[in-house]
Amino acid sequence: MSVAAKTKARTPHHGASYEADFYTWTQEQAARLRAGALDGLDAENLAEEIESLGRSEFNSLVGAYRVVLLHMLKMDHQPERRTRSWAISIAAQRAEAADVLADNPGLKRRLDEIVVRAYRGARLEAARETSLPLARFPEACPYTRDEMLTRPFDIDPASPIP
Template sequence: MSLAKDKPLFETPAHYEEDVHAWAFEQARLLRLGRFSELDLVNVIEEIESLGRSERKSLRSSYRLILTHLLKWQHQPTLRSRSWSITIDRERRNVERDEKDSPSLAARADEIVAEAFELARGDAAEETGLAISVFPETSPYTLDQLRDRSFLPE
C-alpha cells in the first residue's frame, strides 16, 4: 500500500451531494486506513448498488445493439452494411468482456437478453421503417448465436 494513498487526495473533505468524484476517493482512503466509523455508509451502500445496476445496464445495452443489428441484417438484406457488422462485432466483444468480469451477470444472460429484445424489436422497427409485427415477439437467436462472433442470420 502506497503512503500517498494514506493522504487525502483533496484539501477539504468532499460531500457526496457536492462532488461525488472527490467523495469516492475520500471514502476509499478511509476504507484503506480502516477508519470505518468515518465512512458515509448510506451513500457508500447506494454507490455499490448503483455500480451493480450499471454493469447490468451496460450488458443489456450491448445485447440490445447486437439484437437490433441482427434483426436489421435479417430483415433488410439489401441494406446490409459494414457499419452494422462492425457494431455487432464490437458489442459482442463488449459482452464477452462484461460477462468475463461479472460471471453472475453471464448466468442471468437469458433474462437480460429477453429485456434487451423487447427494446431491440422496437428499435429495429423504428430504424427500418418496417411494422413492428414483422419482427418476432421473442428473440429468434440463441444465446450462443448472440455471442458467436461469426454468426449472422441469412
C-alpha cells in the first residue's frame, strides 16, 4: 500500500473515536455502511475488527477441540478416574465444535492447524490436572480427527454418546 493510500485509510472520520468510545464507534460505522456513506468510514480500524472476528471464530473452535482432547487424554491416562462429567463435556464440546464449523465452513481448510493448537493446550492441561509427567502424553496428537469427534464415551451405562 502506498503512503498516500495508508494516509487516506487512516484519515480521521467524523464521529466517535475508536479509542475513546468503541461502542459508539461501532454503531456509527455500522450505520455508515448501511447508508453507503463509505467516505466517513474508519477503514483501518474496521478491517482490524473484521479480522479479529475471524480470529475469534478460529479460537472458539480451538477451544472446543482442546476440551475434547483434554478429557480424552484424561480418560486414556487415568481410566480409574473416569467420570460422567468428562463424557458429558466431550459430547457438549463436540456439539459446540460442530456448530462453529456449520456457521464458519471456511475453517475446514484449517482443521489440521486447529487440532495441533488444541492438542498443545490439552496436553499441558492434562499434565496439570492429572499430576502425571508431561512426557507421559505424546507430543503429537495421538487421535485422528475422526476418532476425536466420534469415539464413543458412555454418559450413562445404557446410553453411549458418540
